[in-house]
Amino acid sequence: MSRDLLANRNFALLWVGDVLSEFGSQATAVAMPLLVLSLTGSPAKAGLVAFARSIAYPLSPLPAGVLADRFDRRQLMILCALGRAVAMGSVALVLALDRPPLAQLVAVAFLNAMGWTVSTIAERGLLAAVVPGSALADAVALNEARVSLASIGGPPFGGALFGIARALPFVADTASFLAAGLAVLGVRAKPSSEREVAQGKPGPAIREGMSWLWRAPFLRDGSLLYAAANVTLGAVELLAVLIARHHGASPAAVGAAFAIIGAGGVASAALARPLRRLLTPRWSVLCEPWFSVAFVPMLLFCRSALAVGVVVAVMFLPIALSSSVVVSQRLALAPDHLRGRVQASASFIAGSIAWLGPLAAGVLFQEAGETAAVLALSGWTLAVAVAATLSRGLRQVPSGPQTATAVPDHP
Helix, strand or coil, X not given: CCHHHHCCHHHHHHXXXXXXXXXXXXXXXXXXXXXXHHHHCCHHHHHHHHHHHHHHHHHCHHHHHHXXXXXXXXXXXXXXXXXHHHHHHHHHHHHHHCCCCHHHHHHHHHHHHHHHHHHHXXXXXXXXXXXXXXXXXXXXXXXXXXXXXXXXXXXXHHHHHHHHCCXXXXXXXXXXXXXXXXXXXXXXXXXXXXXXXXXXXXXXXXXXXXHHHHCCHHHHHXXXXXXXXXXXXXXXXXXXXXXXXXXXXXXXXXXXXXXXXXXXXXXXXXXXXXXXXXXXXXXXXXXXXXXXXXXXXXXXXXXXXXXXXXXXXXXXXXXXXXXXXXXXXXXXXXXXXXXXXXXXXXHHXXXXXXXXXXXXXXXXXXHCCHHHHHHHHHHHHHHXXXXXXXXXXXXXXXXXXXXXXXXXXXX
């Protein structure tokens, strides 16, 4: 990582704040399906809660982008942290008093994902204001690492807390959001002049961001690839829990499996920079779907939480590399007054069908069994990888921030 990035106080606060919130979120990522399974005994209902989380991703980005371009992005992040703390705190409170209804867990999963989306879009807009363009790719890779870093400690912590008392992981998540809000409170960033001018105009239109993104072939097809890849990721995350539990893994062992996955994510971020020097941008992106093709079928041979963790960790290795290429190009090329809506449009596309993954995985696992669920997902990953390889848009790689004028700033 560059010296400028390491010494950047604003970036450090954003990074630490998100690590804190992600640590709590990773704890409840394991605790939530375990809670649903303990209350209902139904993989399909666990899939329903995961579906509620996934469906928030396509529903919330576009209005979130308008908010991020219209209002103070830092304040939006703080409000999201407080809202997510209230949502997770409600689960802890009801668990302490009684048995939470499935409807509440569905609602909390949805609201938590919505808060994450708004906060992430606001943060990405803020990132380009606090990090120099030369360090954007490294900043994106390091941001990918924070989720993985939290995954090392968060899931085992959540699994261990769940084993002590079912409410404890949700108490920890509530505290993590409050701490993250305090970290963001210390960030100072001045809007660019073009953003100040844009804020003096009537409310920004959602379509401007989508129109800009759609006329950038590499960024457009990268978002379409992520839409399909997110189906895989959502399904794999749920299958990791279901397969491990099916073979007798304890909650603590499931948490340990996710810690291994998190360690793979940290390795992914560490490898991103040297791999960008070895691979073309196109193949840096294509590594992700082809790794899924290679490793999803290996879940058929996993008989322990440890094996599941290792397979998924290796499968996730190219994610930071891919994101560092696509997201840094998007941040560098998008004009500041459109940046929130461009990020929102990309998030909308990327999350548009993500809900299919956990819903289908849960239903298939319950109705047809483990093998059928894994084989169906394997077929999906092959179709995605072939389509991405044939994509013309992914062959048209922008050369860097200096090419921003090649894409119109407005419809």
